[in-house]
Amino acid sequence: MKTLILFSFFSTYLLANCSNIEDKAGQFFSSGHTNNWAVLVCTSRFWFNYRHVTNSLSVYRSVKRLGIPDSHIVLMLADDMACNHRNPKPATVFSHKNMELNVYGDDVEVDYRGYEVTVENFLRVLTGRLPPSTPRSKRLLSDDRSNILIYLTGHGGNGFLKFQDSEEISNVELADAFEQMWQKRRYNELLFIIDTCQGASMYERFYSPNLLALASSQVGEDSLSHQPDLAIGVHLMDRYTFYLLEFLEDIHPASKANMNDLFKVCPKSQCVSTPGHRTDLFLRDPRSALITDFFGSVRKVEITMETIDLPEPVQQVEETPVYGELEKETYSYVDQLPVSEIIHQKPKQKNWHPPDGFILGLWTLILMIFFKTYGIKHLKHVL
Amino acid sequence: MGLLSDPNRRRALISLITRLNAPICLVCYLVGVTWFMGLAFEPFTLRTYMSENAMGSTMVEERFPAGERALVTGREFAAHKKKVGGMPVDWLVKTMQARGLEVFTQRFSRTLPFPDENKERYMVKGTNVYGILRAPRAPRTEALVLSAPCSPGDNNNQAVGLLLGLAQYFRSQVYWAKDIIFLVNEHDLIGMQAWLEGYHHTNTTGMDWSPLQGRGGSIQAALSLELSSDVVTSLDLVLEGLNGQLPNLDLVNLFYAFCQKIGVLCTIQGKLQRNDWDSVSGYSHAAQTMILMVMKQASGRPWGDHGLFLRYHIEAATIKGINSFRPYKTDVTTVGRLLEGMYRKLNNLLERLHQSYFFYLMPSLSHFVSIGYYMPAFGLLAVILLLRALDLWVQLGAPPPRAEDGTVEIVPSGPGFLSVFTPLVISHLTGAALYVLPIRLQGTVVEHFPVSETEAVVLMAIAIYTAGLALPHNTHRLVAGEGTEQEWKVLKLVAILYLAVLLGCTALINFSLGFILALTLVPMAAFITPHVSKVLSAVTMVFLSPACTLLFCVFFFQELQESPVTFHEAWVLYLSVISQGILDHALYGSLVYPLVALLVYPCWLLFWNILFWK
Numbered sequence: 003m004k005t006l007i008l009f010s011f012f013s014t015y016l017l018a019n020c021s022n023i024e025d026k027a028g029q030f031f032s033s034g035h036t037n038n039w040a041v042l043v044c045t046s047r048f049w050f051n052y053r054h055v056t057n058s059l060s061v062y063r064s065v066k067r068l069g070i071p072d073s074h075i076v077l078m079l080a081d082d083m084a085c086n087h088r089n090p091k092p093a094t095v096f097s098h099k100n101m102e103l104n105v106y107g108d109d110v111e112v113d114y115r116g117y118e119v120t121v122e123n124f125l126r127v128l129t130g131r132l133p134p135s136t137p138r139s140k141r142l143l144s145d146d147r148s149n150i151l152i153y154l155t156g157h158g159g160n161g162f163l164k165f166q167d168s169e170e171i172s173n174v175e176l177a178d179a180f181e182q183m184w185q186k187r188r189y190n191e192l193l194f195i196i197d198t199c200q201g202a203s204m205y206e207r208f209y210s211p212n213l214l215a216l217a218s219s220q221v222g223e224d225s226l227s228h229q230p231d232l233a234i235g236v237h238l239m240d241r242y243t244f245y246l247l248e249f250l251e252d253i254h255p256a257s258k259a260n261m262n263d264l265f266k267v268c269p270k271s272q273c274v275s276t277p278g279h280r281t282d283l284f285l286r287d288p289r290s291a292l293i294t295d296f297f298g299s300v301r302k303v304e305i306t307m308e309t310i311d312l313p314e315p316v317q318q319v320e321e322t323p324v325y326g327e328l329e330k331e332t333y334s335y336v337d338q339l340p341v342s343e344i345i346h347q348k349p350k351q352k353n354w355h356p357p358d359g360f361i362l363g364l365w366t367l368i369l370m371i372f373f374k375t376y377g378i379k380h381l382k383h384v385l
Numbered sequence: 386m387g388l389l390s391d392p393n394r395r396r397a398l399i400s401l402i403t404r405l406n407a408p409i410c411l412v413c414y415l416v417g418v419t420w421f422m423g424l425a426f427e428p429f430t431l432r433t434y435m436s437e438n439a440m441g442s443t444m445v446e447e448r449f450p451a452g453e454r455a456l457v458t459g460r461e462f463a464a465h466k467k468k469v470g471g472m473p474v475d476w477l478v479k480t481m482q483a484r485g486l487e488v489f490t491q492r493f494s495r496t497l498p499f500p501d502e503n504k505e506r507y508m509v510k511g512t513n514v515y516g517i518l519r520a521p522r523a524p525r526t527e528a529l530v531l532s533a534p535c536s537p538g539d540n541n542n543q544a545v546g547l548l549l550g551l552a553q554y555f556r557s558q559v560y561w562a563k564d565i566i567f568l569v570n571e572h573d574l575i576g577m578q579a580w581l582e583g584y585h586h587t588n589t590t591g592m593d594w595s596p597l598q599g600r601g602g603s604i605q606a607a608l609s610l611e612l613s614s615d616v617v618t619s620l621d622l623v624l625e626g627l628n629g630q631l632p633n634l635d636l637v638n639l640f641y642a643f644c645q646k647i648g649v650l651c652t653i654q655g656k657l658q659r660n661d662w663d664s665v666s667g668y669s670h671a672a673q674t675m676i677l678m679v680m681k682q683a684s685g686r687p688w689g690d691h692g693l694f695l696r697y698h699i700e701a702a703t704i705k706g707i708n709s710f711r712p713y714k715t716d717v718t719t720v721g722r723l724l725e726g727m728y729r730k731l732n733n734l735l736e737r738l739h740q741s742y743f744f745y746l747m748p749s750l751s752h753f754v755s756i757g758y759y760m761p762a763f764g765l766l767a768v769i770l771l772l773r774a775l776d777l778w779v780q781l782g783a784p785p786p787r788a789e790d791g792t793v794e795i796v797p798s799g800p801g802f803l804s805v806f807t808p809l810v811i812s813h814l815t816g817a818a819l820y821v822l823p824i825r826l827q828g829t830v831v832e833h834f835p836v837s838e839t840e841a842v843v844l845m846a847i848a849i850y851t852a853g854l855a856l857p858h859n860t861h862r863l864v865a866g867e868g869t870e871q872e873w874k875v876l877k878l879v880a881i882l883y884l885a886v887l888l889g890c891t892a893l894i895n896f897s898l899g900f901i902l903a904l905t906l907v908p909m910a911a912f913i914t915p916h917v918s919k920v921l922s923a924v925t926m927v928f929l930s931p932a933c934t935l936l937f938c939v940f941f942f943q944e945l946q947e948s949p950v951t952f953h954e955a956w957v958l959y960l961s962v963i964s965q966g967i968l969d970h971a972l973y974g975s976l977v978y979p980l981v982a983l984l985v986y987p988c989w990l991l992f993w994n995i996l997f998w999k
Contacts, residue, residue, distance in 0.1 A: 048439065049733055050438060050441055050733065087520060087522045087562035088562045089560065090558070092522070232446035233446050235446075235560075235733070236444070237444075
């Protein structure tokens, strides 16, 4: 009797485990992405915009901590605060007052620095239209299974973001860039965070699917800075990013926090401005999107002794041409990084041309001279 | 048809102008004066605010610790100064080098056109000593200047001590992005002029100086320090520079912000700000402060060592420490902290200060009036001149009245060119004589009369000025025949337009000078004709002439400074003001004396001529 109960318990446990594994396996494919990228941009220069550089560097640190490697992060900083002449602590960028946390550190990899941070470069990074000579670290080599985090900070206004005190990117340009990315299948899902004044205006014009957007303030509101450090003499961070960072400090790679928690970061009482978000273009429920889907690069590993039956992939239906329609061409994706063209490992197949006039003439001349000197004599002998 | 092209309307407009000319002029004058006085009323002013983004708020941590050591250094400086009997160059060089600065000296010498009795100098020879603190990591493209004058006697020793203390503290910091030049200049303004000319490779005043061996890049801002006591009760900010130029308002805002942060009493024109703007005494206090600033600006002389920097587009101000009878004293460490904070903020600048106003008036340290608000006051006074000119033009253009008996009237000949030209030439020749002769002839005067050179120059100037009053009689002896009604009108028209242009240009450059001259000259210009009663108008004209205006201003200035003077003292002060004006022009290029002598005085003489037109 006892063994029977035990056996039944054991079998139920096994069965439950089995289905647990099935659920977990099901969860593997719920998000649909296989790799993570991050594009972190600070658009302002000058010493009194120290806080924008700190914003970007803090998000960089969090994203690295949660698993995205430097090769998958494009970090664009418009000015060098660590080595600015006015920095009383050279080679450091602090995010907390009393110099608690140095976000610059020894291992920061800045991909676009100084005057390279322009609207053109930013859009080229997003759309992938870079010249062949661009090194790998400066490219966003994402594919249709990439989740991308894009973080912008700087000075902005209603419908624009200022780059480098000399140019602007408008919300329409940004929306069009994202549409280009969608059409080139350069992202699976994209999280767009912007911390500037009137930041919500930047995501108003988005129209591509699978975009999730967050901003630190609504149209007509200014985003405020958080705390000054009297020894350094500047504001160290902006409020929204400060509280975003506090939130991210609690996230670890196995965390199950989802996007709804992210929307609650920095309410008006803390931020003074009203953060906004946009979820209508996002096809999943934000509740089902994990923070680590965008901020971390989580390798999903489950160790199991069971075999799991994966369902068949969807069959590609062969379309037969009907009523004499022309056959459709098969489309292939544009090669993102045409290494072979860059490194020239495979020689290019050149079309064969018949020898042109110069070579023909040269050979004719040589033959004539040869036959003149030797040929006639031989002929004389032969004949 | 349009307003001006329709003959009926034009006639109506012209008759309006001619009929109502005097009342409109009077109304304009009263409104102009009221507008000016109303500028000091606080609801009409704006609070000062920091316009430059790079300077932000007062967010720095000031840590200057060494006030006492600075005082000790000051006492050492005083001892060495007394021993050497002038500027202790060697000791200064050694001390600055000990603090890690790159030290250089500059010799200069200048012979004044006549002895300066206020400062008791005639042949000036001196040395400037300056040390450059190089920015540890930055390229040497920009610089800031902190200067303290080396004054004779017991003055400004603490200023030099604080300068050296700050130099030592600044040297140990790594966050300087600009070079800082610590300058000790001898013979205050003359030394400063020599240094600035040497730094910028210009020679506008004919001074003799040795070239500067060390340089620091283009100067962004400068502060001059005057501190003569171990403790201060308040800090006074002096803004007015050469020719009435003012530094950018952001420098004032910076000073005020730090005063509030550190909790030091700060004043402007020596007057402390009051909160009761709606009471009569509160308003009069603000008005007094503003009028003091107007008078100082109108004098065209630099009221601190900073005044000469402004010509080179370097924003500069002088900070004076004042020790009066108040219970709460501030020590030198706090003053040092205030300066440290200001310099750290100036260090953050990326461009020259240009975001805030360059033309303003300050009824108190926290409120200002910008040019857009105070210019209409002058504009209203200038409109009077234009209305008068229009009236004269209409009168000149009107056909002459027909003779009653219908006989053929003799067409009067147009006003002769000579009759207008001659007074012009003669007045300007008198003006030129007023400009040139006092200095030129001081030698001969000293030979013949028992006066010193300074007195000779000043009394010559007054004599020539008074001699000009006798001119109309002499001119009429020269020019044959009587003048006609037309002629004096043409002359008056020319004179009014000339005065309008002159005052307008003056007001653009130095509003205060233009406004004060306009206050007295415009009513005179408007109402002088040969037909008014001669004696009364003559006396009025003399009272409204530039020389008497200056005398009244001297009186009024002393009243506002709360040290009223008797007539005799005022006269002595008046003579010294004239001599200082001539000296300023010769030494630093101040333009007030040439303007008054060569342009304003001849204009006034023209009107004097019109009064005595026969």
